[in-house]
Amino acid sequence: MSKVALSKAESLRQSILAQVAEYYQEVHADRPFIPGKTRVQYAGRVYNAKEMQLMADAVLDFWLTAGPYAEKFEKKLGGFLGAREVVPVNSGSSANLVAITTLCSKQLRHPLRPGDEVIVPAASFPTTVNPIIQNRLTPVFVDSCMGDYNLDPAQLQAALSPRTRAVMFAHTLGNPGDMEAIMTFVRENKLYLIEDTCDALGSRWDGKRLGTFGDLATLSFYPAHHITLGEGGAVYTRSPRLAKIARAVRDWGRDCWCGYENPTDGKCGIRHQREVPGMPGFYDHRYFYTEIGYNLKLTDPQAAMGLAQLDKVEEFIARRKRNFRYLYEGLKQFEEFLHLPSWHAKADPSWFAMPLVVRDEAPFQRHHMTRFLEEHLVETRPLFAGNLLKQPGYQGVECRVIGDLPIADKILRGAFFVGVYPGLDIPQLDYMIETFGNFLANF
Ligand SMILES: Cc1ncc(COP(=O)(O)O)c(C=O)c1O
Structure with a gap:
């Protein structure tokens, strides 16, 4: 401890966090496995006192919505993924919805439009496909390969039509699809590719991380997944333009680029003194809507837990x-x-x-x-x-x-x-x- 006396608030915080660690040890620490008596789960949360302490710390901050911890989580996850932009959301399903909705944005030169076709495997997780339907696009279902249970690239050519605009699929249970064949098809036909990597955090193809092949990729942080925030997910991309649209779709449709910890006047410092094209007078750009959005944000205690998970x-x-x-x-x-x-x-x-x-x-x-x-x-x-x-x-x-x-x-x-x-x-x-x-x- 430093020689400087801790404030009462800080010493209370430290004693609460120490007790949380003690509580973890008493209640949550690993129990011995007894064959035939202990359930062998298909998946589950793996955590120690650190997750509970960081969550408790975030609760004491009482920021509640996405804030300083969310910002740290976004940066740290981006570093791990090798992705320039990460947009945390409240589930993997939301991530898929944000990804597809982003590609339908009027702000893009070549947006997906109602009736455009997206090729997907019929053997999919439901919410890999649902955003296609929810955005009035047409799914074109192809079969999977035996053994890796991924989209069968041999069927892509047969699925192609003048309306084909994108391919979307999940790397099944973390096993990469054939990225050589898929990327060749996507490039030759100038299609968007959305990789659902909800089950594939850390998987690679030819040394390159999955999720970095397509235009947008998605993750889930539900407890069954590689890391958990309880509920949570993320969209990631190398494109700042797509990320900006994705943030707007996530955040009610608003165009704001102020980030989480924005001061009253915004990061720009002139939030209340800006002219926004097409809007009357000086206009607060936090209330300027460029997308038909949702609210799919996560909360700071969730992000705090994610930081501890990323260490593991x-x-x-x-x-x-x-x-x-x-x-x-x-x-x-x-x-x-x-x-x-x-x-x-x-x-x-x-x-x-x-x-x-x-x-x-x-x-x-x-x-x-x-x-x-x-x-x-x-x-x-x-x-x-x-x-x-x-x-x-x-x-x-x-x-x-x-x-x-x-x-x-x-x-x-x-x-x-x-x-x-x-x-x-x-x-x-x-x-x-x-x-x-x-x-x-x-x-
Ligand atoms: C491949 C795939 N995509 C999307 C999802 C949806 O993620 P979430 O449960 O976080 O909404 C899952 C969930 O397990 C999944 O396995």
């Missing part, structure tokens, strides 16, 4: 990769019954989870296996929506469909995933492998 992100990624490798090796013996995932030679996935597909020839169905695993406390999840077109919400949606989507149907029928998240260690992975073995011993 490299370790998280390393553990996800380690867990994936270990589980993959352990499950290889069951390939007679299960398709194990595959990945491209240039892919370096930062895995979200381990996707598995029950073979059509297997003497059991997916639900037999997942029910057994769940009964033995190994959590499973379907591979999101399977074939979106088979979901009731998508009936009657204006779209084009390329081919019969056999792989999307196979995903709907036979795919599920289990965890590789950093909260799992070797004893949990061994227990998972043993539980798969116990089920398959019956056949």
